[in-house]
Amino acid sequence: MTDSMQIWLSLLLPLIAYVLLTLTGKSPNVREGCTLTVATILFLLTCRMASGVFAGERPEWMWGEWLPGFQIAFKVEPLGMLFALVASGLWILTTIYAVGYMRGHNEDNQTRFFGCFAFAIFAAIAAAYAKNLFTLFVAYEVMTISTYPLVTHHGNEEARNGGRVYLGILLSTSIAFFMLAIAWTYSLAGTLEFTLGGILAEPVADEKISSVGLGLLLALFAFGIGKAALMPFHRWLPAAMVAPTPVSALLHAVAVVKVGVFSVLKVVVYIFGLDLLTNSGVNLWLAYVAGFSLVVASLVAMTKDNLKARLAYSTIGQLAYITLGAALATPNSIIGGGMHIAMHAVGKITLFFCAGAIYVGAHKKNISDMRGLGRQMPFTFGAFLLASVSIIGLPPGGGAWSKWFLAVGTVETHQYLLTAALMVSSLLNIAYLVPIPMLAFMGKPKTDESHSDDAHGHEADEHDSHHHAPTDGIHEAPMMCVVPLCIAAICSVALFFAADWIYEALLPITQTPNS
Amino acid sequence: MNSPALEQAAGLYNYWIVIVLMMTGFYIVLARRNLIKAVIGLNIFQTSVFLLYVTMGKVRGGTAPIIPPEVAEAQAKAMHETGHSEHGTHALGTVSEEIVGAHAAHADLPGADIIYSNPLPSVLMLTAIVVGIATTALALALVVRIREDYGTIEEDRILEIDRADGLPDDDDEDQWIDADTHSLAGSSPDTPTDSESVN
């Protein structure tokens, strides 16, 4: 298999999945069988590529030139490889999980759901492999559009409003800032190709752009990539919580938000270049915005009783970690940021899977209602605990390593205030995540009366056929839900031991070509 | 008053008068509230533009570009003698030697001293007049139609009627649906238009 074939095949596979599942939409089993098969093939292919890329290969493939100078071209480098690996791997898990969730819920329009899902994965892979900013931007926008029907899946007033905020913020920022930044970059550098060491060094040396301008450009990128959910453009993320849980899992753990922070990292590493940023010092304001963002988001998360909303704000905070890593622009912080993409993806998808499983199994949305639920759903809450540990950044969770590298980055640059922010935020993480499984396992369930009233009050109209779960004995969500979330939880621990490998893989991107 | 200014005024006053005429027509179109008046204004505006063109074609001491028959005949004969064929296409903007030569050859023929006014503006205006009358006809047909539908040709009044119909389109949608089903419910034989009742 040639290099280019590997690339176009991995782009083609999600599209094939899309076509297949649209064609077989009538019979759900065949449809989901197709999706799973394709997802597995894609993952295997991605693994195969990864072994090559981490060994130093850089496969390339050019699809075509849209306009003179603007190509749709792909080139795999370690950061993108890591992202693609995460995305394609979690696609399998999410698909299995979604089957259980969607069927357990009797959702409508399942074919459209799985179709858009496949399309979003296509966009994620395309973004991961993008060779230049132009391709990245196109993939970014395709993803925005293809996930809109997912967010508004329920088709009601609430979904419409959520979708409005979602599309409104993501499209506006990308058009008004991101696109402008890209065009500006092009007018400065005459190219948009991702180049190790950055492409802006030369224009800066030629004094085509002042350091103020450079800061402005960085701001356009940082805020223009709305998917990175940097405050104050984070509102879309909680708004998108109206979507079914598998979508939230995909959006908040794998595809959408990760494309955002991934793009930020890419821009910092390959467009600005680490040396340029650290020398000019324009990166610091971004680091502080990210620091602010991560503390505030954690604080807000504590106030949320709705589990998905709390997780959403947690995501905003965790994304800010990655942006912070990018902004510090030291080798360690970049590696920390890149690593956190993977760590957080696996951890957060577990948490969302758990949230969905709790909803399917016990019809609970609010944390305060989950008291004592751990005895019914030990696997779910066990997984929740493991994933929380990883997100917080404690061993043996994978997140421990990424946060360690980030902290090293802040120390290296002598930004001790940011070090402090990281520590505070981690404490806050403990405060808003750990109580949930604790309450579930230790807390006493509410009395039966109030309990059932509450549950029915919330859910009766939506799920009339649902018979209330008994309070005693194990009553988990369907196997199709529980198995993936357990696997994901195990992965998040396993990553603790694989961190060294990720470190090695990402090391090349922090090296400037001449040093 | 210095003489160049005076000379200029003498040389250009024709144009100025034409411009005044044009602007009067233009004013009628802009200021009108009556549809027919608008058409009248347009007519005057366009007619004045015709005058502008025709004025351009005039040469002092010239005559209408109609060649006296005897001159034409002599010329035709001369051309026959020089035996030159018709000149087909030649490159843009260049005039071939041949034509200039032929032109010189005609110089001593009878009638060569007649100055003709430029025929081209006339040609253009013949076309423009026809275009103008076509526009007028179309406009008047529309006026008749509007009059049938609204019962008036005063623009203020028409806008009032539209406003009285409620929000734009409100009432029209009913018509639309009627037309959609092709129901003839309301269109009994006595669907004459208001024009009758007015007259």
Added chain:
Amino acid sequence: MNWVVFAILALLALTAVTVARLRQLWAAVMFTGIYSFLSASWMMILDAPDVAFTEAAVGAGISTVLMLSTLALTGEQEQPTKRSPIVPLLVVLVTGGALIYGTLDMPHYGDPNAVVHQHPDPSFVERSLDDMHGLPNVVTALLASYRGYDTLGETTVVLTAGIAVLLILRRDEMERPAIANRAKRRRRKANA
């Protein structure tokens, strides 16, 4: 000769202003006819007999007839309007000012050295002598030859207008019953 020109020009201006002021549409139409006729006379003096004839026939003739027959269908009185004439006046003044400004660099009236009379050399008259083998009326020759294509376009315009008028005025019982209903309703209301 000169005073004839002056008289015609003065009359033209007078007629135009009269048309602008008249509220009687019938009279306005008649004056428009007169305007066309005066224009035709001036065109005659300007050595453009063909245009003059056409203008007299079409402008003063056909178009007046068309307008009068329209008036017969629509009523003849223009209602006074409350709108201020300031804006149109301003627009007209600016436009006219621009045009007059534009004339300042124009070749003078009747100047034989004007570009128009110099440029295609040999001139259209001379060319047509050769090409047309002595067709006496140069305007006709031009219409039929060099600018024959404009003439084709002009014919098309007439065809378009003809079809368009048919299209607009043809009534059809299948068509727009709602409008007929509305007209009836309005009549009833007016009668009541």
Added chain:
Amino acid sequence: MTEHLPILLIVLPLVAAPLCVILHQRTAAYTLALLVSWITFGISIALVAQVNQTGVIRYNLGGWAPPYGIEYLVDSLSSFVMMFVSGIGAIVLVYAPKSVDDEIARSKHYLFYATYLLCLTGLMGMCVTGDLFNVFVFLEISSLSSYALISLGQTRRAPLAAFQYLIIGSIGATFILIGIGLLYQMTGTLNMADIAARVPQENGPRTVLVAFSFLVIGLCVKMAVFPLHTWLPNAYTYAPSVVTCFIAATATKVSVYAFIRVIFGIITPGFAFDYLPLDTELTILALVGIFVASTAAIYQANVKRLLAYSSVAQIGYMILGISMSTPGGLTAGIVHMFNHALIKGGLFMIVGCFALRLGSVKLDDWKGAGKTMPWTSLGWAIGGLALIGVPVTAGFISKWLLLTAAMEKGMWPVAVLMLLSSLLAVVYVWRVVETLYFSEPTAKVLKAKEAPLGMLIPTYVVLAGTFVFGVWTTYSADLAAAAAAGLLGATP
């Protein structure tokens, strides 16, 4: 044979129009019109190919060479414009019969198709001719036929809209005529290339300046550039659906083409932009127009009117590109003509489908139509995305080109404002999408059926075009770039 293609392009629809009248039978007239429009499309494609191979084609009508005779000039720009104008004309005719049956009285059909062909003739004539006065004649042919077509709308507001358009349009045409006259006076010729060669530019004679401004203002009326756009919303709103599809996609574009010709082919950008500050004026007008019209579009209850205002805004983008007068900007302007013709044509075709099934073009009457008319609704979403300029659609290509061109020229505020304004498009497009998908269907909507395939297929062909030309720009951006290079190269 091939050397007569340029004239065939005009004569064919021209002759077919009276034939339609003579046939006097709706099916026959329709078949003829359809056939002729497709042949015309074929011819213009052949011309594009020919121009690509052999360069500019000059055709002297009747063998009379300019400056005496009238010359036809097919270069990369005119062949490009003709190609998409005739293409849209042909596709809209395929789409037409159901909608025409529904909205226009049957006895008028043969006349309708004849007028349609005449309009096409006029538009093609404007593109192909190299003679300024001839442009005027063809402009009038297309205008007169479009007035008639617009007046056929179902409501009584249609004849009124047509009349208002007629008055404004005729004023514009008369302005153009004055401009032509003054230019003729200064050059003694009507051939565009000849004028360009002879027009005195040193010291900028006042007459040339005034002539130029009259031409520009006249064309701006026809293009519906912002303050002179007042005729457009009513005309588009009240015309029959098919007519709106055709006119919205082609008529203003051809006027833009004529505008480009006047600026780059006659006046030369050096005079227009360096001597006169036309570029700043046009840029400001365009930007103000974009914002005002887009904002107006947001508040419309009638979808046709919404799209009409959007058209006014989109014309602003074209003007913006043209006024940059750089290869990049001009390419962007030209390619946006093409892309917008596709997008707006497609969207108006969607509106026609809704009008057929729901009997209304008011947004309130479309509530929840996503359930009963899924394909039509999806079509709106697709076309809307293209209008916004989302990547992979044609709209993105034009937006991107315009953006990079603005950047290249260092026109910062323009780039920023342009991007901000495209956010307004998101709002007005999405308002409709939400109404289609997230509202409770009304009783009438619930009863509605999906639009007939005969209309959906041509609509989707056009919409597919917006994707094809969003990815594969050989036949849009490359041709436009060639045209732009030709325009700028021709004038030293």
